[in-house]
Amino acid sequence: MGRTLTGAEALVNTLKEHDIKDVFLIPGAANLPICEALISNRINRFLFRHEQGLGHALSGYAREARKVGVGLVTSGPGAINTLTAIADAQWDSTPIIVICGQVPTSLLGTEAFQEAPIVEMSGHITKWSYQIKIPEEIPYVLDKAFTIATNGRPGPVLIDIPKDLQIHETLFPEKEIPPKADKPELTPEIHAQLKEAAQILHDAQNPLIITGQGVLLSGAVSDLRRLTEKTQIRVASTLHGLSALPSDHPLFVGMIGTHGRPVANLLAQEADVILALGMKFDDRVSGKILDSTRLADIIRIDIDSNRLNRRRGDRLTIRADLALALPVLAEQAIEKPLDNYISDSSSMTETRKMLAGDNDLTITDATNLLFENTLDTDTIVSDAGSHQMSVARYGRFRRPGSFITTGGMGTMGFALPAAIGAQIASPDRRIIAIMGDGGFQMNIQELGTIMQYQLPVKIVIYNDCGYGMIREFGVDSSLTDLTNPDFPALGATYGIEGRTVRTCYDLALACDEMLSTPRPLILDLRLPKRAASSQTPEEAAFAQTVILHSKLPHSQVLNF
Numbered sequence: 001m002g003r004t005l006t007g008a009e010a011l012v013n014t015l016k017e018h019d020i021k022d023v024f025l026i027p028g029a030a031n032l033p034i035c036e037a038l039i040s041n042r043i044n045r046f047l048f049r050h051e052q053g054l055g056h057a058l059s060g061y062a063r064e065a066r067k068v069g070v071g072l073v074t075s076g077p078g079a080i081n082t083l084t085a086i087a088d089a090q091w092d093s094t095p096i097i098v099i100c101g102q103v104p105t106s107l108l109g110t111e112a113f114q115e116a117p118i119v120e121m122s123g124h125i126t127k128w129s130y131q132i133k134i135p136e137e138i139p140y141v142l143d144k145a146f147t148i149a150t151n152g153r154p155g156p157v158l159i160d161i162p163k164d165l166q167i168h169e170t171l172f173p174e175k176e177i178p179p180k181a182d183k184p185e186l187t188p189e190i191h192a193q194l195k196e197a198a199q200i201l202h203d204a205q206n207p208l209i210i211t212g213q214g215v216l217l218s219g220a221v222s223d224l225r226r227l228t229e230k231t232q233i234r235v236a237s238t239l240h241g242l243s244a245l246p247s248d249h250p251l252f253v254g255m256i257g258t259h260g261r262p263v264a265n266l267l268a269q270e271a272d273v274i275l276a277l278g279m280k281f282d283d284r285v286s287g288k289i290l291d292s293t294r295l296a297d298i299i300r301i302d303i304d305s306n307r308l309n310r311r312r313g314d315r316l317t318i319r320a321d322l323a324l325a326l327p328v329l330a331e332q333a334i335e336k337p338l339d340n341y342i343s344d345s346s347s348m349t350e351t352r353k354m355l356a357g358d359n360d361l362t363i364t365d366a367t368n369l370l371f372e373n374t375l376d377t378d379t380i381v382s383d384a385g386s387h388q389m390s391v392a393r394y395g396r397f398r399r400p401g402s403f404i405t406t407g408g409m410g411t412m413g414f415a416l417p418a419a420i421g422a423q424i425a426s427p428d429r430r431i432i433a434i435m436g437d438g439g440f441q442m443n444i445q446e447l448g449t450i451m452q453y454q455l456p457v458k459i460v461i462y463n464d465c466g467y468g469m470i471r472e473f474g475v476d477s478s479l480t481d482l483t484n485p486d487f488p489a490l491g492a493t494y495g496i497e498g499r500t501v502r503t504c505y506d507l508a509l510a511c512d513e514m515l516s517t518p519r520p521l522i523l524d525l526r527l528p529k530r531a532a533s534s535q536t537p538e539e540a541a542f543a544q545t546v547i548l549h550s551k552l553p554h555s556q557v558l559n560f
Contacts, residue, residue, distance in 0.1 A: 002173035007135035008033040008166040011099070012041045014142040020070050022046065022061070022424055024054045028074020030101030030114065033166035035072065046424060046453065049445040051078050053417035055085020056406075056443070058096040060418030062089075063404050064379060065425035068149050069096040075103055076114030079160070080121065084411060086156045087125040091408025092240065093213060095154035097145050102131065104164040119160050127155040135165045139175060153304040154217060186324050193318045194325060197275070197299050198332040200316070204273035204297075207233045210256060210285075213240035213407075214278015214302060218322035221245070221400045224277070227330040232337065236264040238279050240407045243397035257285045259389040271296045273315075278322050280307050282408070301325050359504055363387060363462060366525050367394045369504060370460065373511035374432065379404060379422055383415035383435035386469045387462040391434055413442030416459065420446055423455045430458065432514070437463040437484050447494040450520050457520050459496075461487055464527040481529070491522040498522035 005013070011034060015023070022044045027035045038045055048054035051073050058069030073079055079100040089096050102108075103115045119129045128148045132138055138161070145157040186194075201207050215224050221244050228235050228251050235245050236256040245252045254261035256268055268274065274296045279285070297315035301322060302308050308317045318325065359365075367390040374380070376398045382388045382405040397403045404422060406414040419433035440461050450457055462468070466480045488498025499510045501523055510523050 002171050004169055004171050006033065006037070006167055006169050007132075007138050007161065008037040009041075010135065010138045010170070010172050011142060011161070011166075012037040012043065014139045015043065015070060016041060018068070018142075018146050020068070023070050023072055024048055024057055024061070024421070025072040026051055026054060026074065026078060028078050028101060028114075030075035030078075030103060030163050031072055031099075031161075031166075032101075033163065034099065034101070034161070038072075046449065048417070049448050050443065051081030052085050052413065053420075053443045053446040053449070055082045055096070055098065056088065056411070056414050056417040057421035057424075057446075057449075058098070059085065059089050059092070059094045059414075060381060060404055060421030061425045062094050062096055062421075063401070063418075064422035064429075064431075066401070067095075068146060069094075069421065070099070071096065072099045072101075074101045074114070075118075076116045078114075079118040080116055082158075083122060083125065084409070086122060086158065088406055088409040088411045088414065089156040090125045090127070092406065093154050093217060094156065095149040096156045097142075097149055098156065098158045100158065100160045101166070102160045102162040105162045106164070108162065118158065122158045125156070126158050129158040129160070131160040132162065132165055135168045135170045136172070138165070139172065153214075153302075153307075186320060186328060190318060190320050190325065191328065193316060194329045195332050197301075197316055197318065198329060198334060200273055200297065200299060201231060201233065201275060202334040202336060204271075206267070206271045207231075207273040207275065208267050208271040208296075209233050209235045209275045209277065210238065210268070210279060211235060211241035211244040211277050212238045212279020214322050215241060215244040215326075216401055218278065218303075218326070220322040220326040223322075223326035223330045225249075227326065227333055230330065230335050231333050233275070234267055236260075236268060238285055238407075239392055239405065241277075241279060242392060242395070243400050243403045246398040247396045248398065255392045259392070261393055268296070273297045273299065276300045276302075277326070278302055301329075361502065361504060361507060361525055361527055363390050363464075363468075363527060364394060365504055366462065366507060366527070367391055369507050370432075370434075370511065371396045373508075373515060375430070375515075376402070378402065378430045378432055379426065381405065381415050381419040381422055381431060381433045383433075383439035384410040384412050385436040385439055385462075385467075386472070387434055387436050389469075390462075412436075412439040415439060416443050416457075417446045417449075419457045419459075420449055420455060423457050424453075430456070430515075432458045432460060434460045434462070436468060437461055437465065437487070438467045438482060440487070441482075441484075444490075447491065447496060450496060451494040455520060456518055458514050459491075459520070459522045461522065461524050462527055463487065463524050464529050466529065468527075487524040488522055496520045496522055498524060501525045 024046050054071050058071045062069035082098050100118050103112045119131045122129045149157045234253050236253050254264045256264040299316045300314050301318045303321050305319050380403050382391050384406050415433045415435040419431045423431040466482045471480045491498040501507045501510050
């Protein structure tokens, strides 16, 4: 037995089988049958203004909801516009499915109106790209898409569906429900490797743990904390690993890398053993900081064999799901008192405070004051740029998953649509989007989405009238300076209130309003044009000293 359905109806039924309640879309001639099928099946639909914004919103939704984000776009330029967001999701291990309409099968390869070879174009930036060939395969292809997007290291999938297959009626037999897969177990070999890792950590004089996003994706945060507190090993973090351990935990030393905290970089350089959990050693993490000395023995645990194989010379590589491996490692770890290389763990916690006076804002002061006024339940969504590094260095993240940002691609324009997606996923949670004036204007059209659905997203703009991080390279101002509109006035045209903030006192008042208002709000933080650095000049100079020389007394590092 079965049911006679159009291809579009079969697709939507499969989405419902996977408990998809929200779909982000931009309609076009090539995907209208699917759009109409969504309406008749009462799946929530959210209209976006641009396909790149839609794609980033899917990432924000997926990371906030911890489930697959599903988007629907049309053929040609609609599909192509999603590629930046898809690449961002691939580099940052975010499970999204982008469903593209396509010209009818009879026109494929003829350069028909709005035809694009999107499967070939997206092949290198997805976990899987596929074009539907016959309508009967639609349910099975969608099932496979969900499996691929979520299994192992998560990532994006693209499915391309010609329009004629969407409207063709076919008898779809009842699908057999596959038996649930047994929960994978660690092999005896992996158990032996974890036991070896525990002994190496115990024998080390200056061990360090570096957490990546894999700890968060696997849900192994409690096991990380148990391992850390049992062994008293310090923990640094990648950009995406932030919030795996609370920022105010006495053993947490901050973000590592080019823009990280000097103390984290120093400890990485002086470590004799580094345990790397669910992370990749890209150039922003290692660079001069680790590869210039290469003193440490590296133990790596990751679910993705491709990432494990990119580096040579690691002492121990363990391919395993951290959800399974980290509890075993925490159990086998040997307790060790805190008697090594730094005696006062309380000094590792960021302790800078500032008074909300009439002094002009700096990027560091703005970040500190913002986080003095956020709650543990808030989710912070950050764009790429100087503000991102300031938030990563000085932000306080106490709830796992409370920080969403763009990492591997470093995509400007990410934060606003990603915050919209996160807000749709968690309508009762305060979502705060932090971005620069340049990044804000790259997907500014999504203010219309906020207006249409009355989403209470809080928008904080670090406005230095230019591309601040590029300014730090000392290039000519003609390449960096922007003439901006009045952002609060612009927000008002979308029905969004805004405040212009010039001093710490202004920001303190604005933060009070941000905490209390149930409506969307724009805070335009006016920063000095030449001061949009994620570090003070003293910190920047000191960080370079640490990176290049790495032989300074710890007492000179702890306050940075």
